[in-house]
Amino acid sequence: MLSQYLRIRERDGIVALFHELHPDPIFCSLDKWRNLLAGITDGDEVLINDLKQRRLLVDSPENDRQEFEMVAINLERKLNQPVILYLMTAQGCNLNCKYCPVPAIAKKYGETILSMEDAFAGIDLWEEHLKDVYDSSLQYFVIFYGGEPLLNKEVIKNSLGYLKMKKDAGFLPANLNVMIATNGILVDDEIIALCKEYEVMVSVGLDGPKSSNDVLKVDGSGNGTFDRIVAIIRLLVQSNIRTFASVSITPFNIDQITEYSKFFMELGIEKFGFNFLKGRLLLELVGRDGLDDYYEQASRGVIENARRQSKPGFEYQMEKKQAAFDSKDFFPVDCTCYGNQLVVQPDGQISNCPFSKTWLGHVREVGKDFRIFNQPIVKKWRERLPIHHSGEAKAVCGGGCAWSSNELKGDPLAVDDSSRIFSEEVLNELIWSRYKKLKSEKA
Ligand SMILES: C[S@@+](CC[C@H](N)C(=O)[O-])C[C@H]1O[C@@H](n2cnc3c(N)ncnc32)[C@H](O)[C@@H]1O
Structure with missing residues (x-):
């Protein structure tokens, strides 16, 4: 019998058949597919075998149930992995x-800055988290x-020293990456030296370009920021600091x-990522x-940019979905707030x-048994994830942002339309670019 997860796309007489939970499309002519459905299977053993192999033809609904269970268990395991510690060193900007x-x-709430004690307590609590679930095959980030x-350089400086000390002593992972997400304006020689000393990456x-950046990305006096930010990006790149x-x-x-x-290639950075607002x-x-x-135009723009780029994977939104598709994986989440980050x-x-x-x-009061992935709000927000809802593109849709759904629809569990629309467009792109590639390999 056909799997309940079998999905079909058709274009110019060709059908793409794929599994909703792990798309790895099979392509055949529409006629061939119609014949198979009509029971005329003569000479179609290859197609039938392919369908069985991808679990698109199954013996019973029980096989589908097992398949779903496997994906759900895998997803849960990924969500219970706190790979990121966010230290928000300043509320103001x-x-x-x-x-x-x-x-x-x-x-x-006021332009608070993070205290040294709270920063260290955050690092200690994250260390506690990792004791349970550390996985050497993953990358970890602070x-x-x-x-x-950078309005709070002192705490960044001391935290870098504390992180290094913990890492060298084996309390934090060897595969630990540290990044500063900044607008760049306050980067100075001291920050450059710190980034070099502690191998810190910088995301700016x-x-x-100036005409588009300077309309909305302005300083407190309303002045454009392009010239200052680009000068800093160039300085970071010249200083061999990994820059994004x-x-x-x-x-x-x-x-x-x-x-x-x-x-962005011309600026010499390593990679960049688009944010849908x-x-x-x-x-x-x-x-x-x-x-x-806005969502549709942005989605088409992100996809077209990836088609045109000379370095595959240079843009992060497309890269991560492409990677999940290529490895036949279920793309877990767009946002790491479902248990993957301690903020x-x-x-x-x-x-x-x-x-x-x-x-x-409070980070100094919750106690060392606190785990971000066990918090009721995290469990609640997970209910919004695509795996629990209908949607043919769910395997490449990370479910978007609960905060934004709450802002726009008054409900953190409501569908994030930007993520829905983008993943539908991306799935079609991934399927048909795979077809094009296979065809050109055969020719
Ligand atoms: C919140 S800022 C913090 C770091 C730093 N001050 C900066 O300006 O990059 C980090 C990133 O959030 C993104 N951002 C800001 N507002 C956003 C929004 N409403 N939706 C999506 N991303 C947003 C910006 O593109 C920015 O690069």
Whole structure:
């Protein structure tokens, strides 16, 4: 019998048959597929074997149930792995990007900075987490974040020393990566020297060429930031510091993002990632009626940019979905707030999301048995993940952002349309580019 997870796409007389939980498409002519459905299977052993191998033809519904169980167990295991520690060293920011929720949070709760004690306590608590679940095949990350993390250089400097000491003593993983996510403006010689000494990677926020960046990414006086940020990126690259870029897709660059891999390659960075804008400020920029158009245009732009780029995987959003598809894996999550990250907010409160103060307790008071992946809010937010819902592109859809769903729809469990629309477009792209590749290999 056909699996309940068998899905079909058709284009120009060719059908792609794939498993919804781990797409690894088989291609055949529409006629061949129709004959098979009609029971005329003569000469189609290869196709039948392929279908069986991919568990698209099964003996009973029990096989489908087992398949689902396997994917669900695997996903749960991945979600219970706290691969990231976010240390939010400052709530305030020296810029005033018009789409960023951080200034409003800082206004509401104050421009707190993280204390040294809380930063160290965060590192200690993360160490406790890793004692249970450390996996040497994974990469682990500490990310200094904000607001603008470099408003609190002292705590970054001391935390780097503390992390190194723990790593050298074998208390933290050897495969530990450290990153500062910054707008770059406050990078100076001391920061460059620290990044070199501790092998810190730097991710810089920049929204593309000057004319598009400077509309929304402005400082407190409303001045554009492009020239200053690009000068810093060049300095980081020249100093051999691993440098990345974080790029928001705005109404002012959405028409140009197809060329962004070229633009960022020329700056010499290692890789960059697009951000679909999230939260209430997006409504101010595109209006509620403009949301779907924004998501669709942004999705097509991200895909087209990946098609045009000369270095495969240079853009991160596409790279991670492509990697899951190529390895026939179920893509776990778009966001690491479902148990994969421990966030220490500037006031020492723990949360599972940097943009959302979820008040899970103070880092110095929760005790060493606290685990982020066991928190009720994390368990609740997992209910929104695509595996639990219908959707033919669920294997490449990470489910998006609960914080944004809450902002836009008043419900953290509501579907994130940006993630839904992007993954549907991406799945089609991945399927048909695979077909094109197979065809050209045969020719
Ligand atoms: C919150 S900032 C913090 C680090 C640093 N101050 C900076 O400006 O890059 C990190 C990244 O968040 C992204 N960001 C800000 N507001 C966003 C939003 N509403 N939706 C999605 N990403 C957003 C920006 O692209 C920025 O690069």
